[in-house]
Amino acid sequence: MGRIAIIGGGVVGLSTGIDLLDAGQAVVLIDDDEGGQAASWGNAGHIAVEQVAPLASLSLLRSVPGRLFARGGALDFPLSAMGAWLPFGLRLMAAARPARFRHGSDVLRGLLAQAMPAWTDLATRIGAPYMVRQEGHYIVWHDADAAAAGRAGWEAADTGTARIHDVPEAQLAGLSQLGAQPIAGAIRFSGSGQIADLALLRQALRTAFLAQGGEIVGRRATMRRSGRRIEVPGVEADRILVCAGVRSRALMEAVGHKVPMIAERGYHIRADATDWPDGLPPVVYEERSMIVTRYRNSVQAASFVELGRVDASADPRKWERLERHVAELGLPIRSPFTRWMGCRPTLPDYLPAIGQSQKVDNLFYAFGHQHLGLTLAPITARLMTALMTEAKPAVPVAPFDLTRYAGNG
Template sequence: MGVIGIVGGGVVGLCAGLDLLEAGHRVVLVDDDAHAHAASWGNAGHIAVEQVEPLASMDMVRTLPSRLFVRGGPLAFPPGAMAQWVPFGLSLLAAARPSRFRAGCEAMRPLMAEALPAWAVRVERIGAPELLHTQGHFVLWHGDEAARTGRAAWDAAETGTAQVHPATSDEIARLSALCREPIAGAVRFSGTAQISDLGDLRAVLRRAFVEGGGTLMEAKAELALIDGRARIAGLDADRVLVCAGVRSRAIMEGLGHVVPMIAERGYHIRAQVRESDWPADLPPVVFEDRAMIVTRYRDTLQAASFVELGHPDAPADPRKWERLERHVAQLGLPVSGPFTRWMGCRPTLPDYLPAIGRSTKANNLFYAFGHQHLGLTLAPITARLVAAMIGGTPPVIPLAPFDIARFAKELTT
């Protein structure tokens, strides 16, 4: 049995490597992110199975002006990145048509339904069940109108296996104790989850991969198409799996695929926190009228926000961190600096569906990328699907909607 070379050591690549090892394959994972800068290790830690509806929707298009960063919202279109976000936006408009949106919901529904069960299996297999907290999450509002419209929107939304409940008086009191500004309303989700610490998750996944017989190759992967097969420079791999997040676009386009993916850049700030300031057992809290999610990790508190459509290598915008710090101060949250600052790139395709499948350009090439906000959520179920494909067994979920060839077809219709 030949070697499977995985390109990308984020959460999707590591989970895929573990599933492939457990299926009896020899696996080498090629990754150049030694300092864990990838979006996998800087996100909100939220297993967001409630997000069944793709963000490419007419509702999102209609409300876009109110979401702009210049109007206090989370959405930014940097002028210097017009070459990236104009074509992406045009493709998104096409994907937001009601028929495409409904098809996206149909595709995402079974994927999201299997996401949390797959996480439960994965943390058990790596001997770290404590990493997965399944107590749901909160969404709250400070403005009366925001609370009314926010609750109505979640009541009407398709949330799959997650359920929305009005927050109890005790829960409202607990949340109110964390904020100086009075809370106008809150809901609690059940059926969602959190990873307790992303740094711990990365360490445990990497250790399990190596102990399971996998090889970590610290290098930048260079791929080429030779005699109809994908080849990784310096590695004799029989099959290749691309899981390189936002870097997957250049790799796949170099092999002949159409990949209209953009770097959807998010920002966070973190600071040390004491148990007495923010309880360790409190699940993630979404301050929806500020488009901010606050997560307690092992010994830090993180506030995250923003959707900045641009180039992955462009400098970070300090205004995003400054606004997050203002939100924290204005709300009176029990955390203060010094804050560490992070910016990372979510790999996002215009229809907000991932790309999972087998290449039509190279007969030994497979791929799993473009998970946008849901990379952490979908990593273990994506790994299961990929392992089935490579092993030649039918996947438990239909993969046709996630075929990257869908974008090449758009160009010819």
């Protein structure tokens, strides 16, 4: 039996590596993110099973003007990156057509329905069941009209296995006491959850992967095509799996695939968690497009959708606005802040790319999970393990194949 090389050591790559080892495969993982700065380890920690509707939708397109960063919103199109976001945006508009949107919702619903069970199973197998918290999350509003409209919107939305509940007066009072402004309205989701601590999750996944016989090579990988096969120079493997997040585009296009993926950049600030309630589920301040998550020793505020280039410099105005949101709301999140920016790998239809190459025989891929990389990592691992061991996947993977983009057939 040959060895599998996984390119990318984020949450999707590590989860898949563990599942492949459990299936009796030999696995080497190639990852140059020594400091754990990739999007897998800087996100909101939210297991977002409620996000069934793809962001490629007519409602999103209609809302763009009010969401722009220049108008106080969380969406930004830097002029310097126009060459990246303009063609992406045109494809997104095509994907937002009603029939394609309904198709996207249907296939995402199938994945998300299995996301939480897959997470609890993986956490147990790596000896860290405490890593997955299933207390749901809150969405809050400070303006009464925004609260009414926001609640109505969520109640009309398809939220999959997640459910919406009223917030009791005592909990509402507690949420109001977090800041200087009273909460005008709130809902609480059940069925969603969070990761207790992203740094500890990374450590637990890597430890389990190594303990099961996996090998980690700490360098950036390249791929070389020879006829109908792919090689990773310097690594002996007979099958290659690309799980490299935003870096996957360059790898796949170098061997002939078309991957219209963009770096959808998000920002967070972190501070000491002393003043934030331990055990409080994530809180979404929807009017500010900001989610606040308590981890083991830190509290994090995260926001922004900046459509840009992978290696462009971070925009400090995003961190400054997050700090201003925290101050204006009077939240108990106090400097000094740690600042971070990371790139979500996003395809125009907001569906991941999961499948086997039609151009070469030994190349597989799993990337492009947009805001749902953390949420979908363990179920993606199951699908990839089935594909790579010629078993039947738990859900059909054809909708996620790259052949949906021209030039990949």
